Amino acid sequence: MGDILILVESKGGGLEKMTLELIRGAEGLAKELSTGVSAVVVGADTAPLAESAAAYGLNKVYRLEHTLLQGFQPDAWVGALEWLCKEVSPGIFLISHSFVGREVAPRLAYRLNTEATTDCIGLRIDPADKGLIRTKPIYGGNAVAIVKTEGIPQIVTVRKGIFEPAEPAATRSEVVSMAPPLDESLLRVKSLKTVEQEVVELDKANVVIAGGRGIAEKEDFEVLTDFAKALSKTHGRVLIGCSRPVVDKGWMSSDHQVGLTGSMISPDAYVAIGISGAVQHLVGMIRSKKIIAINTDLGCNMFKVADYGVVGDYKEILPALIKKLEE
Numbered sequence: 092m093g094d095i096l097i098l099v100e101s102k103g104g105g106l107e108k109m110t111l112e113l114i115r116g117a118e119g120l121a122k123e124l125s126t127g128v129s130a131v132v133v134g135a136d137t138a139p140l141a142e143s144a145a146a147y148g149l150n151k152v153y154r155l156e157h158t159l160l161q162g163f164q165p166d167a168w169v170g171a172l173e174w175l176c177k178e179v180s181p182g183i184f185l186i187s188h189s190f191v192g193r194e195v196a197p198r199l200a201y202r203l204n205t206e207a208t209t210d211c212i213g214l215r216i217d218p219a220d221k222g223l224i225r226t227k228p229i230y231g232g233n234a235v236a237i238v239k240t241e242g243i244p245q246i247v248t249v250r251k252g253i254f255e256p257a258e259p260a261a262t263r264s265e266v267v268s269m270a271p272p273l274d275e276s277l278l279r280v281k282s283l284k285t286v287e288q289e290v291v292e293l294d295k296a297n298v299v300i301a302g303g304r305g306i307a308e309k310e311d312f313e314v315l316t317d318f319a320k321a322l323s324k325t326h327g328r329v330l331i332g333c334s335r336p337v338v339d340k341g342w343m344s345s346d347h348q349v350g351l352t353g354s355m356i357s358p359d360a361y362v363a364i365g366i367s368g369a370v371q372h373l374v375g376m377i378r379s380k381k382i383i384a385i386n387t388d389l390g391c392n393m394f395k396v397a398d399y400g401v402v403g404d405y406k407e408i409l410p411a412l413i414k415k416l417e418e
């Protein structure tokens with residue numbers, strides 16, 4: 092079986108955190124398969140990004156460079172990746188479950204006469220036949236499917252936050268420049284411009300302060316914000332998260348939601364305030380390094396997973412904590 096291949100995505104000129112997570116995930120799978128991990132960088136000026144990717148000790152970093160690959164042109168990207176897969180025959184192709192990944196993966200699978208499994212939250216190797224076993228939520232998160240497919244490459248998109256980001260390695264990867272044969276006739280859809288959307292990136296926070304249905308009023312989230320501000324003086328980036336009922340009430344936008352149908356995060360600390368700890372919430376924050384719960388109900392699930400807990404009303408606890416932090 093060929094290497095495990097990763098599609099590199101960039102942000103602000105550097106590597107997207109999701110790409111680093113894919114590298115870490117691929118390394119684990121590659122060990123079990125006794126194979127290597129390679130990456131592909133696509134674009135019109137790929138040298139800087141390829142150099143960044145080469146710092147992660149991969150087997151090879153393929154540079155697919157062409158003027159038609161400028162920005163994100165889905166038809167050209169799919170054409171170039173199809174060409175690369177035929178050239179290098181990866182056994183597994185890991186792609187982030189991002190805007191780009193969702194656009195590219197199923198179309199690529201169709202072109203290569205294989206299957207794509209999207210939005211995976213777990214990947215492991217079947218010891219029996221070395222096939223890739225994927226776990227993914229289905230029916231709006233009400234069930235989890237375990238999927239195996241037969242086509243090669245095994246193409247999957249992976250949800251963010253499933254793996255820890257990889258760290259740079261001591262050895263640099265070989266960078267291989269390639270010019271895929273593309274022409275204008277491929278482009279049936281053209282990307283005209285990219286509009287950056289303001290979203291709360293909970294996965295980039297050092298600490299997440301999350302409020303749940305136990306927060307009585309929308310206005311009470313202000314005290315969570317004050318707490319976040321006080322904490323950010325000593326603890327880096329502190330962002331506000333929430334459980335699903337808070338989004339359902341329209342108090343916060345869905346990018347603040349933590350859980351199965353929200354973000355999967357692993358901050359240094361997660362403070363759950365008025366959140367009971369339903370399994371759909373826990374799955375999104377259980378990898379946090381430290382969990383701190385503030386809840387009136389000692390019997391709630393959140394206390395079972397918490398490292399530290401305060402049994403009490405947030406209306407009393409939070410002002411006292413803020414005062415202490417300010418001191």
Ligand SMILES: Cc1cc2nc3c(=O)[nH]c(=O)nc-3n(C[C@H](O)[C@H](O)[C@H](O)COP(=O)(O)OP(=O)(O)OC[C@H]3O[C@@H](n4cnc5c(N)ncnc54)[C@H](O)[C@@H]3O)c2cc1C
Binds near residue numbers: 305306351387405
């Ligand atoms: C398909 C599906 C997907 C879902 N996806 C998600 C998801 O992604 N994320 C998510 O969060 N949920 C999700 N849910 C919903 C989930 O099942 C729970 O309903 C939800 O997480 C409960 O939110 P909560 O803990 O804030 O509310 P509750 O369970 O109502 O808990 C409120 C808590 O607040 C405490 N409390 C009350 N007053 C105070 C006070 N004054 N001070 C301190 N504590 C107080 C209570 O003791 C209680 O523990 C999903 C459900 C389904 C069916």
